[in-house]
Ligand SMILES: Cc1cc2nc3c(=O)[nH]c(=O)nc-3n(C[C@H](O)[C@H](O)[C@H](O)COP(=O)(O)OP(=O)(O)OC[C@H]3O[C@@H](n4cnc5c(N)ncnc54)[C@H](O)[C@@H]3O)c2cc1C
């Protein structure tokens with residue numbers, strides 16, 4: 001399969017990428033790892049006039065763990081997130097989730113920024129970003145702004161990014177002491193994406209003091225499982241409470257239906273996976 | 283459209299030799315490797331990023347070359363199966379292990395499988411059975427049922 005013709009330019013800096021995007025925001029596409037975009041071009045589901053390659057932009061790469069927060073450049077690959085020791089020390093959920101994404105070759109190329117910007121309803125990182133209360137730093141020629149992960153995913157393949165904007169950096173507040181996270185998913189047997197995936201975090205001090213849950217795969221975009229979280233806060237993290245929180249969340253979620261999984265099946269998976277994720281932390 | 287078809291210079295180091303090409307933006311790396319360089323050991327199976335038959339090493343990382351634009355490889359160092367053991371030299375230990383353990387039947391998946399096995403052993407010198415399965419998850423083999431591929435890789439671990 002050969003893509004339709006387009007022109008190609010490499011951006012050396014974030015400023016250059018923003019300027020290039022500005023000229024024709026509708027006809028231009030950024031390419032990072034290309035592992036979603038290139039298949040789309042080959043299927044001719046997209047035919048931009050210009051591709052702006054951002055892979056070489058140094059300021060959009062790397063992982064920084066500091067006292068109060070962790071920042072991750074949008075161009076950081078899944079493989080880099082998997083192997084990073086400093087990141088693993090503070091947030092082992094990154095290695096756990098990265099290991100469940102695609103396969104070694106795809107992890108070598110695909111980037112976390114590309115995954116978030118693409119907003120596939122079944123992608124894994126969106127659930128993790130929501131559970132971690134990440135803030136996404138978005139840049140354009142008009143300046144930069146930050147959007148909470150919870151508000152970033154708007155619909156199927158649709159985000160808060162406006163034409164001309166670049167997702168530059170992901171900022172994650174350093175979790176409070178005692179807060180532990182886990183990610184689990186039911187894999188689609190062919191694509192490997194999440195039929196339903198749940199990222200959950202809890203801090204327990206006798207009772208559940210803090211609960212943060214992100215769900216992907218179930219609905220048109222990843223979302224915070226606030227119903228379950230609200231139910232649990234202030235209660236002991238017992239099996240009965242977890243069961244009830246998962247049941248309430250499942251009942252409150254409007255699920256997607258497709259040829260592989262009906263809405264009823266997805267709702268059932270929301271319940272099962274939420275329960276299993278929380279039990280793993282109990 | 284004329285502008286859209288503009289060609290770009292691409293310089294790569296391929297199996298140790300520097301080469302420069304003029305390519306259309308839309309040309310895939312796998313086509314540069316097979317059609318322009320004549321290195322047909324890199325296969326095209328699915329053409330949809332699933333099977334791993336097109337796996338080559340780009341700057342040391344196993345990569346599905348059907349899902350990379352040739353222009354994006356400008357400046358990269360690429361190793362294909364032909365570069366793993368150049369004509370006249372001894373086979374690479376991974377190739378020898380595949381040979382000894384009957385880890386191929388039709389051989390279509392083998393070049394890609396060897397590239398993934400090399401990456402796995404570099405990143406993980408002492409992989410367990412599950413690590414090996416996980417490490418070759420991006421490569422599909424329709425013949426062997428994977429048993430002998432896993433055995434071949436395990437034999438390299440045992441040898442240290
Ligand atoms: C075989 C296969 C299996 C996969 N399995 C999984 C899986 O199990 N789970 C999962 O979550 N994903 C999976 N993926 C998707 C993979 O993780 C992609 O690499 C990722 O979703 C997109 O990242 P990318 O860097 O390749 O983005 P690209 O393909 O380069 O870009 C994707 C889109 O995002 C835009 N974009 C990219 N970067 C930015 C940015 N910084 N700012 C603004 N816009 C940007 C691009 O313009 C494009 O529209 C799979 C992919 C393949 C090919």
Ligand code: FES
Pocket residue numbers: 325326327328329330331332333334335336337346347348349
């Ligand atoms: S041909 Fe590239 S992954 Fe199958």
Ligand code: FES
Pocket residue numbers: 385386387388389390391392422423424425426
């Ligand atoms: S040996 Fe035939 S596909 Fe693997």
